[in-house]
Amino acid sequence: MSSTKERILVIARELFARQGYTGTTIADIAGELGTTTAALYYHFDSKADILRGLLEQPMAVYLRILEGLREARPAAEELLGAFVDLAVESRELSVIIDRDPTILAMIDEQLPTSSEDLTKEVIIALAGPDADHAAVVRAHAAFGVVKHATLAAMAHAGPPQNGPRDGLDPADRVEILAAALRALADPGPARGQP
Amino acid sequence: MSSTKERILVIARELFARQGYTGTTIADIAGELGTTTAALYYHFDSKADILRGLLEQPMAVYLRILEGLREARPAAEELLGAFVDLAVESRELSVIIDRDPTILAMIDEQLPTSSEDLTKEVIIALAGPDADHAAVVRAHAAFGVVKHATLAAMAHAGPPQNGPRDGLDPADRVEILAAALRALADPGPARGQP
DNA sequence: GTCTATACCCGGATAGAC
DNA sequence: GTCTATCCGGGTATAGAC
Numbered sequence: 001m002s003s004t005k006e007r008i009l010v011i012a013r014e015l016f017a018r019q020g021y022t023g024t025t026i027a028d029i030a031g032e033l034g035t036t037t038a039a040l041y042y043h044f045d046s047k048a049d050i051l052r053g054l055l056e057q058p059m060a061v062y063l064r065i066l067e068g069l070r071e072a073r074p075a076a077e078e079l080l081g082a083f084v085d086l087a088v089e090s091r092e093l094s095v096i097i098d099r100d101p102t103i104l105a106m107i108d109e110q111l112p113t114s115s116e117d118l119t120k121e122v123i124i125a126l127a128g129p130d131a132d133h134a135a136v137v138r139a140h141a142a143f144g145v146v147k148h149a150t151l152a153a154m155a156h157a158g159p160p161q162n163g164p165r166d167g168l169d170p171a172d173r174v175e176i177l178a179a180a181l182r183a184l185a186d187p188g189p190a191r192g193q194p
Numbered sequence: 195m196s197s198t199k200e201r202i203l204v205i206a207r208e209l210f211a212r213q214g215y216t217g218t219t220i221a222d223i224a225g226e227l228g229t230t231t232a233a234l235y236y237h238f239d240s241k242a243d244i245l246r247g248l249l250e251q252p253m254a255v256y257l258r259i260l261e262g263l264r265e266a267r268p269a270a271e272e273l274l275g276a277f278v279d280l281a282v283e284s285r286e287l288s289v290i291i292d293r294d295p296t297i298l299a300m301i302d303e304q305l306p307t308s309s310e311d312l313t314k315e316v317i318i319a320l321a322g323p324d325a326d327h328a329a330v331v332r333a334h335a336a337f338g339v340v341k342h343a344t345l346a347a348m349a350h351a352g353p354p355q356n357g358p359r360d361g362l363d364p365a366d367r368v369e370i371l372a373a374a375l376r377a378l379a380d381p382g383p384a385r386g387q388p
Numbered sequence: 389g390t391c392t393a394t395a396c397c398c399g400g401a402t403a404g405a406c
Numbered sequence: 407g408t409c410t411a412t413c414c415g416g417g418t419a420t421a422g423a424c
Contacts, residue, residue, distance in 0.1 A: 004407080020295040022216045025399060039408050041401070100294070101214040134369050137347050141373035144342025145335040152334035156327075175328050179335035182376040198389080219417060233390050235419065 005043045005053075008033060012050050017092035021051060021103055048106060055097075055107065058090035066118055069125050076126055080146050080180045081173075083122075087150040088168045094151060126184060135186065142184035149176045199237045202227060206244050211286035215245060215294055242300060249291075249301065252284035260312055263319050270320055274340050274374045275367075277316075281344040282362045288345060320378060329380065336378035343370045 011032045015024045026047055030037045044050045065082045068074065074082075087094050097103055108114050124131070126139035153172040205226045209218045220241055224231045238244045259276050262268065268276075281288050291297055302308050318325070320333035347366040 018295070023295050036409065042407055047400070101212070101217050134365070136350070137343055137366055137369045138373050140346035141339040141343040141370060141377070144338040145377055148338025148342065149331055149335040153331050156330070171328070172331055175331045176335060178381060179332050179377040182379065182381070183339050183373040185376065187372060187376070230391065236389060241418070
């Protein structure tokens, strides 16, 4: 069940999350695996190839969310919820992906559209097509809530020996989603000076 | 006014923001500067030394915010506003600092307290000392709004040739702060089922 | 204050035996 | 499928002349 290839992926995910992609060496992975670096190259063509193996799944999920967004125009709550779940599923990866330029470039390189444009699509979906600048800012705010708070909530609940409970507490999910929606909400014109 | 040392810092800040710290080589900086790598070492002892020079100011600001937080217990709005301003002042740096483990380690290494503990202090200040778990999650949400939306708002307004206007649109600052406060607000018990 | 030249190391990757 | 041995490139940093 746990082929060597899968063990490598597990180890790499952990190390990448802890030390970053560039900060992790093939030797680190091999050491953790209990072999030499040469053995790794039997299973993967390159270091980047390992990263690709790690990114495959979450990237597919992400693209599927985008797709559904073009067809169905889901409600903001649904869309934000999908991103919370994505962040949960691939939480170690979120940490790496987010702002490592090396990885961003790699992703862009094997993506139909630039990741920047994809993000823009999400923002537009959240803010609405006829959104003014302020609405766009609020959409980014809501997105920020989802990304940041989800990781934070898991960091609190996860690491300690809470047994098999590993993901996000459902109550936290509700809390995060509510906060994101409040951030997104248009407060309307200033109250008191009509 | 623009000594070579200062020019190096400007160049480094730009390149670090664009390519990351580890992704930028001394040769990159020297090339942009118009000299050889050896010349750099007349002005700085090491690559890390350049980063330190860049981090000095914003780190001092950050620590000062923390200090004021221990003495005065500022309102959430004031505290969040201070972080918006910090993000604006050091926006290129925020991108690097945030999730490059190399840099996080370097910062921790020359900080009185671990940066993790410092963040915890901020969260407690936002959530209140008697906060329950949900309030902590909301505090992280508000923090996420500030960090994410501020960078996003500047990315929109900055790069195009908007002339000398370089920072954050005051209207955006208001919008971001309001969104963060909404995210932070306790919605109270569910409405409708008393 | 900047140059040329170079030392040195480390990380990714390969060759070929077992 | 893993080993030993090794290559190669690139990146930091230094020595010493100018």
